[in-house]
Amino acid sequence: MEDVTAGLSSLSFENGLNEDEKKFLHLRARSAGRTFCGCAHAAFMCELILSLRGIVRRHTSNRGSLDSGDDGELCVGILGMGHLGKQLLQALLEKTSIKPSQIKISTRRPELAVEFVQAGVECFFDNGRLATWADVLFLCCLPSHLPRVSADLHSSLPKHCLVYSFTSAVPVARLAELFGHKHILRPQYDFVVCDTPDVWLSCTCVTTALTDSLLIEASCPLSMKGGISLGLKWVCAVLYSLLNICTSASLGSSETLSLINSIFKENPVQLNAQSFINSSYASSLRSDESFPWISLTDAQSKETPLLRFLSSSESMRQCISAAYKSQLETTCTTTS
Structure with missing residues (x-):
């Protein structure tokens, strides 16, 4: 749908701010950039895993040692369907080879996932069931929800399940302790002073932004620009x-x-x-x-x-x- 307010500066978000409030606009750019980078990096990781699993499956099949329990598909779980969960799901569907049937969502608010369910993504509210099934489990929940979530997952996570946490306030060592699980990946984003923080302000929709080569370049994990960095x-x-x-x-x-x-x-x-x-x-x-x-x-x-x-x-x-x-x-x- 076309944005009829495009180009009308009097209706822009910034127009309603006073000078003191405008000093905090960089925080808006940071938030948008972090969401974009988080989704893009997660999609990249999933595609690497998917590619390797396919290669391993073909390799073991050729030598006659195929594990009959492996159907070759990557099972991706998303716990939480707030703003980040929805953006992540859209990025996975558009920027990886993962099919809707390979993704399941656990959320208290299934009404937020209607469009994805119609596309073939399964949605329910059972965190333990999701953890038992998933090869990669994305945590898109608030830090305040972690005690309940960890109680649900503690005895359900198989050793091979990669837990990918977007819960930035909790360090990876604490997550490992809470879940009784060490196969956890937590991206650590840091903010640095730069001349181009506004590059992220166009990221109102992650999947649209992911078509922008300048933003893809700016989010490259080993040479990030725009005031956000992700370590080696x-x-x-x-x-x-x-x-x-x-x-x-x-x-x-x-x-x-x-x-x-x-x-x-x-x-x-x-x-x-x-x-x-x-x-x-x-x-x-x-x-x-x-x-x-x-x-x-x-x-x-x-x-x-x-x-x-x-x-x-x-x-x-x-x-x-x-x-x-x-x-x-x-x-x-x-x-x-």
Whole structure:
């Protein structure tokens, strides 16, 4: 629908503010930017996981060791259907290969999800059921809701389920304690002074904004602009989650590295065992032996070999950035 107020400055949000109030306009830009970046980064992570799972499935099928319990589909749960939950869901449907049938929502307000239910997304209110089913579980709830949510999920989360928390006020170590679960990823966004914070003010609708190449560039995890930054530890946690997928599939370290490297086709620098684990462990790891399961809580709170590798490898950082921009600039048609 066309915005009939477009171009009418007298009807703009800013026009009703006094000079003192206008000093806080940057907070509006920050909020919009954080929502945009949060959804874009989550979509990128999901597409990486989906790509690797597909490669692993084909690989194990070809060698005759397919796990019959794996149907190849990524099960994505969203807990909470407020503003962020809705924007995230729209981003996943438009910017990843995930189909509506692969997504379930748990919310107290199912009326907010009617349009998505009509498109094929299942909606109910049962947090434990959602956690038991999901491979990736997005927490889009308020910090005040966490005690109840953690009580619902504490005995329901399978080891492989990746919990992705948008609840920014609660550190990842505390989340791990609340849920009794260490496979948790929490993006840590920081705000810095810059000359272009207003770049995010056009993000009134995330899916519309995700078609803007300038905003995609500004949100690139390793070179963010517009006064918002996301540290390397988030990228490390995402890559370690890929490693854990291969470990869960009982793949040897050599196979694991080959499959993960295949996702980043344009990278001249190959990830090796020392990229992920300390050199002494890597030197004793047989090619047919799986990598150890990596705690994402530790990956985000400690200095890891992967953090040191990414910090020193500009080519790997550029490759990840290129993969991010390539994915977001591709529109997926999953809602048809």
